[in-house]
Amino acid sequence: MxxxxxxxxxxxxxxxxxxxxxxxxxxxxxxxxxxxxxxxxxxxxxxxxxxxxxxxxxxxxxxxxxxxxxxxxxxxxxxxxxxxxxxxxxxxxxxxxxxxxxxxxxxxxxxxxxxxxxxDPEVIVTSGKSDVKTLDDFLQAAKSGNVSIATPGNATSHHIAALSLAQKEDLSFRYVHNASAAMQLQQIMGNHVQAGFMSLGEAIGLVSDGNLHILAVLDSSRSQLAPNIPTFEEQTGRSMQWGxxxxxxxxxxxxxxxxxxxxxxxxxxxxxxxxxxxxxxxxxxxxxxxxxxxxxxxxxxxxxxxxxxxxxxxxx
CATH class of the missing domain: 3.40.190.150 (Bordetella uptake gene, domain 1)
Structure with missing residues (x-):
């Protein structure tokens, strides 16, 4: 041509x-x-x-x-x-x-x-069946020994949120990585792990059903979706934001x-x-x-x- x-x-x-x-x-x-x-x-x-x-x-x-x-x-x-x-x-x-x-x-x-x-701001959650009901309980447990944390997968945003908090607060977590967010929820709601990190939007409906309990919102201010749940900063005086x-x-x-x-x-x-x-x-x-x-x-x-x-x- x-x-x-x-x-x-x-x-x-x-x-x-x-x-x-x-x-x-x-x-x-x-x-x-x-x-x-x-x-x-x-x-x-x-x-x-x-x-x-x-x-x-x-x-x-x-x-x-x-x-x-x-x-x-x-x-x-x-x-x-x-x-x-x-x-x-x-x-x-x-x-x-x-x-x-x-x-x-x-x-x-x-x-x-x-x-x-x-x-969507990150939240720290436990099972509705868990004995860990407050952020202070969670932090004390994580400082004194390995606390198991369910994630939806290695290097996911929720995993990295937990890593960041562990570094800032000198905490010890044992990570249980799952293949999906649905599997992560099963681990947490079944009380097979002690806690998890997820977005507020994922957790809020399950809180009202009693399947999950939110310990803190990792943001600078409370969310309009959950105005009664305090932030990490409110409870500790230290900033921690993730989402x-x-x-x-x-x-x-x-x-x-x-x-x-x-x-x-x-x-x-x-x-x-x-x-x-x-x-x-x-x-x-x-x-x-x-x-x-x-x-x-x-x-x-x-x-x-x-x-x-x-x-x-x-x-x-």
Missing amino acids: TFKRLSTALVALAASSALYAADYPTRNINYVVPFAAGGAVDFTGRLIADAAPEFFDGKKFIVKNMPGGGAVIGQTYVSAAPADGYTLLATTSSIINNAMTKQVEYNLDSFTPLALFNL TFRGIAAPAGLPDEVAESLEKRLGELLTSPKFIARMKDSGYQVNYRDADAFEAYLNNTAEQMKQVLPLLDTSS
Whole structure:
């Protein structure tokens, strides 16, 4: 093919791609949840999927659970998917942790951040059957011997929250790593371990049922979702803040038109009164941030994670 013909072909392809992007979306969209069904990421993803047709011209979000490797399988799949707007990722801090602690084929630059919709403070919990009912009881037990802590997996955000607290407070934890958040809950609620760390949104409904007891919220102020539960700082006079986030990303390299359409549509969905009400009724608070703000938040969190990484070398 001559240079002139090649140039003509490339122009035609670009025009075709632009037209295709302008028509977005023309079919249903895969929403990859890189965790097993039953956890908070899966649940909130299904709330998004329920609302999607109204904001995506009747097209559906098809939730696809791809658990394994602490979210590596699903994240790898999305990072390698076509950058056409038809494969989205339910995004959590694991996208940062995995790239820093595991041999993976992606990093933050492999994804296009689109929206953050939930920031959830970390809480320390025990079983509703546990004799440990106060933060002071928990801290004293952890200082005098090994306290067992259930996690949803090694190097997950909840594991790292426990590591950070142990370092700051000179505590001794024995970690019981599970394959999912659902399995972590089973360990804690069954009183098979002494405590666990999880997001407030995951715990709050189980507290009202008597299955869990929250000892402290790891934030600078009390949460609107649980105004009667004191923070770690209130009870000890020492600051300790940690939390999880939930957002949405796509493979890197999205056409500008598709990225703009996705950000606009997702922004409308995630800030709609109906979605906010459903999230609140389920124990989750919507804290929307657009694509630029979400990208800045990811980069900042990655920098913070670098400071915590050395703690993983001695954890088990």
